[in-house]
Amino acid sequence: MHSKIYIPEDFIELIRSTMPANLDMDEFLACCKTPLRRSIRVNTLKISVDDFLARVADKDWTLTPVPWCETGFWIEREDEETVSLGNTAEHLAGLFYIQEASSMMPVTALLADNDQLDCVLDMASAPGSKTTQIAAAMQNQGALVANELAASRIKVLHSNLQRCGVYNASLTHFDGCVFGGWAPESFDSILLDAPCSGEGAIRKDEDAMANWSLSSIEDIAEVQRNLIISAFQALKPGGVMVYSTCTLNRTENQDVCHFLKETFGDAVEFEPLNDLFDGAQQSTTEEGFLHVYPQIFDSEGFFVARIRKHASVETPKVKKRMGKFPFSMVSDKEHKDIAASLKQTLDITIPEHSDIWVRDKELWLFPKNLRPLLTEIRFQRMGIKLAEQHKKGYRWQHEAIMALAKGDESVSVTLNAEQAKEWFMGRDIRPENLSGKGEVIVIYRDYPIGIGKWVGNRIKNGLPREMVRDTNLFNI
Incomplete structure (x- = not known):
């Protein structure tokens, strides 16, 4: 039991006034003070779930399936004291990702009965748990744009994508509010896991509520309203988006979604998530949103809404100053020569959904589906670095091996x-x-x-x- 966890009185009163009658307040508080169960997600870009379970069968790991994610498991370990989970051979090889179970829910909601994955945006993506989950479902096909506002978090995001063998992703470093104007109606599917007050993360972080106040909730909700409008404007008509937070108050959750509906009317449809997984109805609201209190599934608190776009909407007009794009695509002959060299020297095949671009002496693999956006958005990092050219041929890169071998x-x-x-x-x-x-x-x-x-x-x-x-x- 954690005794040090700080839970403000105003927060307790807020939850008391909004929590459904069938849930118990004492249970909620007791759960908030109990440490979170560890969980992992198998990275199916590298290994199937069955092969992973066979591989770790000789370890003292007890894996319990997460009901809303086919690749997710709660994990209990005998060797916890001696080796951190991040330093196991399987983690270093990118075979799994350490991810809180309830944070797997938004991606499951986005992907359910959704084959519109040619161009996907993850609007607030670091450290990369949901980005790598989306990439695994895409099987490295199509294009995945991972955006992150905080410069300090770009590096860890890139590192996690690299470890997991993702090569169809490209990183941007913007306030998510720009996408509605810079890339209007460009994405088939969008995940907006919005910055929030973090009330649901209290079991993971004793200090999660240290800066919490009723007034700060409204400030955060203002940011969220701007982000959800931008995300909806960047979504193609017919496309689907998910809005999620790891917080529990209605202001940052239901109210933000209703604000979107009030802004765009019939273009917005809330698609109910009651049947997303066995037991989902225990946490669904009247609109069909998932509002997960920690005691329901013994998880973090979380909110998930799935939104369908039924019509084009007006988007901001922006003047762009892009600067010169520093890469050029190699010719068909060069592409064949590079592919032949990689096959000959390392027995690796270039994926068919990738283009090869060159900058100075560097060769990069970009996702083909990204071509329409190359002149629209400034990218921080794209695809994977394949090789450096030198007099005698190519120096193949670590990240290319981790993604392609x-x-x-x-x-x-x-x-x-x-x-x-x-x-x-x-x-x-x-x-x-x-x-x-x-x-x-x-x-x-x-x-x-x-x-x-x-x-x-x-x-x-x-x-x-x-x-x-x-x-x-x-x-x-």
Whole structure:
């Protein structure tokens, strides 16, 4: 039990006045003071759920399925004290993502019976849990634009996308309010997991309510209203969007959605989520929104609304000053030559939904579906860096290997647990009775963990410096 959690009296009164009659206030408060269950989501870009469960069967992990996410599991571990979940071999290889269970719900709501995934926007995406969840459902096809306002969080977002092998995503760094004017009616589907007062996160963060006040709720709701209008303007007619928060008051949730409806009338339809998963009706409102109090599913508090756009709406007129786009697309012949070289040297195939672009001596893989937006929005980072050109050919990049290699390539070396630890610590590897030349994919337990280069009988470590771990690595 946490005793230090701060819960303001005004908040208790607010919940007391709005919580449905069938829910108990004492249960709510007791749940808020109980630590949150850990949960993970299997990254199906790299491994199927069945293969993942088989792989971790020899660990002392107890995995319980999350009802609203086919790839989500609550996790209990025997080895929790010795190794952090983030330093297990499976996490380092991108086979799973540590994600709070209720935060999987908005993406499930967005994806339900939705095949409109050619161009998707995640409007407030760092650290990347929902972005990688969307990318997994897209199976790296189409284009996924991940936007984040906070510059400090772009790096961690990129790192998580890279680890999970996402190559159809592009990062932008804007206030989400610009999309309605800069990219009007451009996206098939949009997730707006809005910045909020964080009332539902109290079990995860003792200080979640430290700056909470009734007056701050209204300030935050003003931001949310601007964001939801912009998201709706950026959505194609016929498209679907999800608005979600990890907070519990009506002002930031139902009222923001009703504001959208008041603004655009019949163009807005709330699609009910009563049947999203078994038991969903326990938390649905009269509009069919999910309003999840922590005690219902023993989770964080969360709110999810699914909104359909039935007609075009007016969008702001903006003057753009884009500057010159610094990349140029390679010719068909160059594309074929690069693809042939990658296949020959590392036995990896370029995905068919990708274009190759060049900037200086750098080769980048961009999602084809992004082409219409390249001249409309300034991107912070796009796709993945494939290679650097040099006199003798190409220097293939770590992030390209993590995204494109499958683990069964002929140009690879399998490491044992001790060697894999050395690799993750940034050290060179000396496999027994082996030597070679050129670049080589490094594998641990069937999955790529990076790219190295033979120097005689030693494999030179190619792990990017920021990915090097030095302590508390997985057990053998």
